[in-house]
Amino acid sequence: xxxxxxxxxxxDVTIDGVRSSAFLxxxxxxxxxxxxVTNDANxxxxxxxxxxxxxxxxxxxxxxxxQSLISAGIGTDNYYRGTVDINKRVSDLxxxxxxxxxxxxxxxxxxxxxxxRWGVAPAITIGIDSPTNLTVQYEHLNDEAMPQYGLRxxxxxxxxxxxxxxxxxxxxxxxxxxxxxxxxFQAIFSHELGEGVxxxxxxxxxxxxxxxxTSQPNGxxxxxxxxxxxxxxxxxxxxxxxxxxxxxxxxxxxxxxSATLNIPAGYYLPTGGRGVNRLIENDTxxxxxxxxxxxxxxxxxxxxxxxxxxxWEGFEQRQxxxxxxxxxxxxxxxxxxxxxxxxxxxxxxxxxxxxxxSLGFYLPLVNIGDPGATIxxxxxxxxxxxxxxxxSYVGPANFILGSRNKGNRHAYAAYLFxxxxxxxxxxxxxxxxxxKAAGENRTQSYSTTxxxxxxxxxxxxxxxTNSDSLFSYRVxxxxxxxxxxxxxxxxxSSKNPSQASVDASCAADSCNLRPETTxxxxxxxxxxxxNKGLLLTAALFRNDRDSVRVASGDPSIPDQQLDGxxxxxxxxxxxxxxxxxxxxxxxxxxxxxxxxxxxxxDRCFANPTAVGCSATIILPGARLTNAPKHSGSLFTSYxxxxxxxVGYGITYQGSFVLNQPTVSVPNTIIYEVPSYTIHRLxxxxxxxxNLKAQINVQNLTNEKYVTTVRNSVAGSWATPxxxxxxxxxxxxxx
Numbered sequence: 001x002x003x004x005x006x007x008x009x010x011x012d013v014t015i016d017g018v019r020s021s022a023f024l025x026x027x028x029x030x031x032x033x034x035x036x037v038t039n040d041a042n043x044x045x046x047x048x049x050x051x052x053x054x055x056x057x058x059x060x061x062x063x064x065x066x067q068s069l070i071s072a073g074i075g076t077d078n079y080y081r082g083t084v085d086i087n088k089r090v091s092d093l094x095x096x097x098x099x100x101x102x103x104x105x106x107x108x109x110x111x112x113x114x115x116x117r118w119g120v121a122p123a124i125t126i127g128i129d130s131p132t133n134l135t136v137q138y139e140h141l142n143d144e145a146m147p148q149y150g151l152r153x154x155x156x157x158x159x160x161x162x163x164x165x166x167x168x169x170x171x172x173x174x175x176x177x178x179x180x181x182x183x184x185f186q187a188i189f190s191h192e193l194g195e196g197v198x199x200x201x202x203x204x205x206x207x208x209x210x211x212x213x214t215s216q217p218n219g220x221x222x223x224x225x226x227x228x229x230x231x232x233x234x235x236x237x238x239x240x241x242x243x244x245x246x247x248x249x250x251x252x253x254x255x256x257x258s259a260t261l262n263i264p265a266g267y268y269l270p271t272g273g274r275g276v277n278r279l280i281e282n283d284t285x286x287x288x289x290x291x292x293x294x295x296x297x298x299x300x301x302x303x304x305x306x307x308x309x310x311x312w313e314g315f316e317q318r319q320x321x322x323x324x325x326x327x328x329x330x331x332x333x334x335x336x337x338x339x340x341x342x343x344x345x346x347x348x349x350x351x352x353x354x355x356x357x358s359l360g361f362y363l364p365l366v367n368i369g370d371p372g373a374t375i376x377x378x379x380x381x382x383x384x385x386x387x388x389x390x391x392s393y394v395g396p397a398n399f400i401l402g403s404r405n406k407g408n409r410h411a412y413a414a415y416l417f418x419x420x421x422x423x424x425x426x427x428x429x430x431x432x433x434x435x436k437a438a439g440e441n442r443t444q445s446y447s448t449t450x451x452x453x454x455x456x457x458x459x460x461x462x463x464x465t466n467s468d469s470l471f472s473y474r475v476x477x478x479x480x481x482x483x484x485x486x487x488x489x490x491x492x493s494s495k496n497p498s499q500a501s502v503d504a505s506c507a508a509d510s511c512n513l514r515p516e517t518t519x520x521x522x523x524x525x526x527x528x529x530x531n532k533g534l535l536l537t538a539a540l541f542r543n544d545r546d547s548v549r550v551a552s553g554d555p556s557i558p559d560q561q562l563d564g565x566x567x568x569x570x571x572x573x574x575x576x577x578x579x580x581x582x583x584x585x586x587x588x589x590x591x592x593x594x595x596x597x598x599x600x601x602d603r604c605f606a607n608p609t610a611v612g613c614s615a616t617i618i619l620p621g622a623r624l625t626n627a628p629k630h631s632g633s634l635f636t637s638y639x640x641x642x643x644x645x646v647g648y649g650i651t652y653q654g655s656f657v658l659n660q661p662t663v664s665v666p667n668t669i670i671y672e673v674p675s676y677t678i679h680r681l682x683x684x685x686x687x688x689x690n691l692k693a694q695i696n697v698q699n700l701t702n703e704k705y706v707t708t709v710r711n712s713v714a715g716s717w718a719t720p721x722x723x724x725x726x727x728x729x730x731x732x733x734x
Contacts, residue, residue, distance in 0.1 A: 006627035075727030109723030171215030196294035222246035275323030331395030364389025647682035676705035
């Protein structure tokens with residue numbers, strides 16, 4: 001998950017300025033030259049969305065000078081990595097570049113999760129160092145990984161419970177996967193017309209196919225005290241209740257009768273959301289044409305860019321379950337299951353259920369402390385017989401389609417930017433963008449009931465369509481009292497349509513809404529020190545989201561309303577560069593005051609006790625979730641004259657809240673994910689002018705913390721931090 005200034009930015013990643021699919025796992029950097037982060041409301045640059053900023057990944061392209069770098073690394077947790085970056089000028093006009101990678105590692109501190117990927121990215125430039133040039137790039141990336149859902153998280157009990165194996169995997173270790181294949185083509189053409197005028201076009205096509213199987217770490221957990229974990233208290237002063245009995249009701253007859261399964265202490269009975277298979281394909285086509293010019297008018301110097309772009313996206317997701325027989329039965333299901341389709345209830349028998357003897361395969365009980373092993377517990381003393389298993393699925397695997405989602409989106413835009421210099425001390429920059437964006441999505445459901453109706457279409461949701469005209473802008477004024485100091489003030493806007501992404505984000509209650517609007521206000525200073533070797537930055541900013549989608553709270557008005565308001569105010573500090581020729585530093589700190597100003601419709605805000613309102617209104621002033629007040633990082637290194645280089649890094653993230661108080665429960669207990677501090681170490685040695693050896697240690701003190709918390713507060717699961725790890729690498733340049 002990507003958070004920029006307290007806002008979700010998963011759809012605000014671009015590659016060479018082109019919006020990148022949110023379905024891509026962005027964990028590989030072998031073909032990335034640099035990362036550019038823009039922190040403010042800026043859909044003027046990249047189109048709808050971008051309420052708090054964008055992250056632009058600049059790919060590697062051929063260079064005019066020959067250079068080659070081969071790197072190899074080996075480390076703890078079965079870490080192996082090799083990269084190749086070869087740039088060659090083959091003639092006066094042509095240069096080529098090849099980047100390739102192979103990477104494999106286990107997740108430090110986890111028994112099952114691992115990553116393996118390989119990629120290749122050739123590129124050619126015709127007309128290198130000439131007024132007219134064409135660069136053609138291709139990239140293929142094959143990524144195989146495991147989903148990291150972690151384990152159950154109980155914020156009212158301190159997070160992870162001691163009975164759980166922090167390193168264990170609570171899904172299907174032999175079924176779950178998160179694999180993707182990416183193919184991308186890109187062409188950039190540039191031509192200088194003379195007298196500071198230049199045209200540039202960029203065309204990109206990207207296809208991403210993803211195959212994921214996920215199993216949520218849910219179930220009925222029986223702790224060592226023979227009770228389930230106690231329910232989470234919701235109001236201040238409410239005591240933590242006692243745990244409940246470790247039982248589960250199981251349907252045991254075609255008549256609908258049920259019996260009680262007693263779960264022994266130290267075991268859990270896995271429940272739904274397991275073996276969910278999603279087959280996703282996403283296509284993106286984009287083209288843009290820019291005209292840039294440098295010229296003077298009446299003593300003013302202009303740097304002008306005017307252009308237009310077009311974006312087309314297509315999306316399809318087929319979703320179902322893979323832990324099924326060919327006939328559609330769930331081997332781990334209860335003896336009998338009830339399914340209601342179009343108002344008709346059908347009771348199906350599990351063909352693997354051995355009536356009167358045992359539950360057979362039925363969701364076997366798994367040991368909480370060691371889910372990877374089959375540890376047989378006590379036999380049944382009452383109720384149904386027990387079966388024991390592990391996190392390895394032992395039944396048949398067949399994909400049974402449950403739904404198919406399709407979406408498409410297109411956006412056409414025109415934009416203009418100008419930077420105007422007034423002498424040596426003043427500079428004005430501004431930009432406007434008009435964009436016409438439209439999209440459609442629909443969902444077709446299919447019968448998953450074994451028998452004659454299996455696979456038949458049932459209901460269709462949609463199509464939902466959305467079409468918006470988006471106008472956004474940005475203006476800024478820079479004052480340079482000295483050549484090395486810049487004082488600036490900036491203001492910008494962002495438009496976020498109901499279908500900001502192609503993955504079926506528009507629904508019946510949101511498609512008819514106007515776009516959300518965000519406005520950014522910022523003042524800051526930048527200073528170049530030590531002969532422009534060190535850059536210091538400081539900024540004060542405010543992001544106002546004045547039209548957030550919220551439920552109407554009125555049964556007669558199904559559409560959401562644009563009445564919600566959020567505000568994020570903060571301070572950003574940074575330093576990057578060289579303090580001395582041998583001493584480098586990169587540091588940043590951010591303070592965020594992220595809060596909700598209005599968490600419901602105007603109707604409910606004025607009448608919070610009205611029917612349908614109290615449960616939907618979040619109290620004004622509530623902190624936004626996933627937005628720590630304090631965060632920062634520092635990395636500094638020093639290079640000694642005899643070839644040794646030593647570096648140290650520290651990262652701090654403050655606590656953040658998981659829930660918010662509502663009008664109906666104003667004295668809600670607010671649960672937080674604790675803060676953490678991690679350290680890292682780097683030691684490098686220049687063996688020769690061409691060969692460098694390096695050791696990197698991550699999480700030096702082996703800090704235990706939480707990275708991601710999913711689902712609701714009452715039923716959440718979290719991803720534990722990675723343990724300490726070390727990598728030794730060799731880098732050879734020639």
